[in-house]
Amino acid sequence: MTVTVALFTRDLRVHDNPTLTAAQREGHAVVPLFVVDDGIVAARASANRARFLAAALAELDAELRAVAGRLVIRHGDVVSAVDRVVGEVGATSVHIAADVSWYSRRRADALRERLARRDCELREHGGSITAVDPSELSPATGRDHFAVFTPYYRRWLEVPLRRPLPKPARLCVPTLDSEPLPGSEAAAGSPQLSVGGETTARKLLRRWLSGPIGDYASAADSLCAEATSRLSPHLHFGCLSPTEVLARADVSSAGGAAFARQLAWRDFHHQVLAARPDAAWRDYRPGPRAWRDDPHASDAWRSGRTGYPIVDAAMRQLRAEGWMHGRARLIVASFLTKSLRLDWRIGADHFLRWLVDADIANNQLNWQWAAGTGTDTRPNRVLNPLRQADRHDPEGEFVRRWVPELAGLPGAAVHRPWRAGVPAELYPPPIVECHGM
Numbered sequence: 001m002t003v004t005v006a007l008f009t010r011d012l013r014v015h016d017n018p019t020l021t022a023a024q025r026e027g028h029a030v031v032p033l034f035v036v037d038d039g040i041v042a043a044r045a046s047a048n049r050a051r052f053l054a055a056a057l058a059e060l061d062a063e064l065r066a067v068a069g070r071l072v073i074r075h076g077d078v079v080s081a082v083d084r085v086v087g088e089v090g091a092t093s094v095h096i097a098a099d100v101s102w103y104s105r106r107r108a109d110a111l112r113e114r115l116a117r118r119d120c121e122l123r124e125h126g127g128s129i130t131a132v133d134p135s136e137l138s139p140a141t142g143r144d145h146f147a148v149f150t151p152y153y154r155r156w157l158e159v160p161l162r163r164p165l166p167k168p169a170r171l172c173v174p175t176l177d178s179e180p181l182p183g184s185e186a187a188a189g190s191p192q193l194s195v196g197g198e199t200t201a202r203k204l205l206r207r208w209l210s211g212p213i214g215d216y217a218s219a220a221d222s223l224c225a226e227a228t229s230r231l232s233p234h235l236h237f238g239c240l241s242p243t244e245v246l247a248r249a250d251v252s253s254a255g256g257a258a259f260a261r262q263l264a265w266r267d268f269h270h271q272v273l274a275a276r277p278d279a280a281w282r283d284y285r286p287g288p289r290a291w292r293d294d295p296h297a298s299d300a301w302r303s304g305r306t307g308y309p310i311v312d313a314a315m316r317q318l319r320a321e322g323w324m325h326g327r328a329r330l331i332v333a334s335f336l337t338k339s340l341r342l343d344w345r346i347g348a349d350h351f352l353r354w355l356v357d358a359d360i361a362n363n364q365l366n367w368q369w370a371a372g373t374g375t376d377t378r379p380n381r382v383l384n385p386l387r388q389a390d391r392h393d394p395e396g397e398f399v400r401r402w403v404p405e406l407a408g409l410p411g412a413a414v415h416r417p418w419r420a421g422v423p424a425e426l427y428p429p430p431i432v433e434c435h436g437m
Helices: 018-026 038-043 047-065 078-089 102-116 149-158 198-209 212-219 232-236 242-248 254-275 295-303 309-321 326-339 344-354 360-371 385-392 397-402 411-415
Strands: 003-008 029-037 072-076 093-097 121-125
Touching: 003 018, 003 078, 018 029, 018 093, 018 121, 029 038, 029 047, 029 078, 047 198, 072 078, 078 102, 093 102, 102 121, 149 254, 198 212, 198 232, 198 242, 212 254, 242 254, 254 360, 295 309, 295 326, 295 344, 309 326, 309 344, 309 385, 309 397, 309 411, 326 344, 326 360, 326 385, 344 360, 385 411, 397 411
Parallel strands: 003 029, 003 093, 029 072, 093 121
Antiparallel strands: none
């Protein structure tokens, strides 16, 4: 009996999963395997993502059991853990979703080398983590990646999407030991964190596509409206397939097209990181200014005590929910790097700690875009926090929700508490001056 291994990484789903489909096609029996990776746990400690992962794995196990399968859990070094499983069941191939980060590529290379000793082949499958595989698009200049989003997006729109794959009708899993599913510490991380896996994600997707997506083009930037999908954590963990999401969305509508554009940005960042893996920690291109060293300013930014209510509200939302509105992410990133002139890596590291949807490609390259060291064609672009507040939270509802000490200020007055004489012991004065004060 031919046995294969489907190694889950950032594709925690049974619907439209190229890795699982290929493993089942090739083997009479399949080991659905997830390794709790000690390397990632040590390097990117995040209570929020650990809690989300635990919920996602529990739902993945339930989805697999619904088709007569189960999820096999192992802990430790991924290469060693997979090698042991291959030896236990005599697997002839291991299937994994292709990924782009430096760590993922090193992991694949090490797996390939180790498994070859057992005459077992590693097979990587593209089109699982992104809608369009990074290798499918290349600029006419002959470079290995697009350095600007707009021409990438034009080409992205022309790529025919593959058809979503059905979930397996039934799985045959060989007998082997599994460690318990990871638990989660309820008190750790963000108190208002929402968690879930494939089952939860598919319910959210149905709700989003049933109507709210229609207003996305006009309302997505409103900070006080619940006008975004909240699907980003599920896309990060692969509880949803971006290919299936696009296939099910009506991209001919204004809202659907605007939503698809955000998925294209996600694919774009994965292509850039595939070509430049060092962009995870090194400037993609030289920045417009030198960074300052100011621990007081960085601490004020992290804790939501900068004196700019729109910035502070967003930073407090991050701590409370493990999530932040997309427009708010741009505002706080511009404020840190352009107004305070602090290194983008300070912000990227903080987001990696708290954001449940933070992956290396999107997080680091969005930060570089905001800092002027990335792919933005206007590296000196500054998002004035006061203008952004007036435009995207005109009545101050978002600020009053997250900065309760200012809840008594009416309407847009909440964005400039210094004009209302709010005492410094209640709320700090602005840490830096911005135009429009």
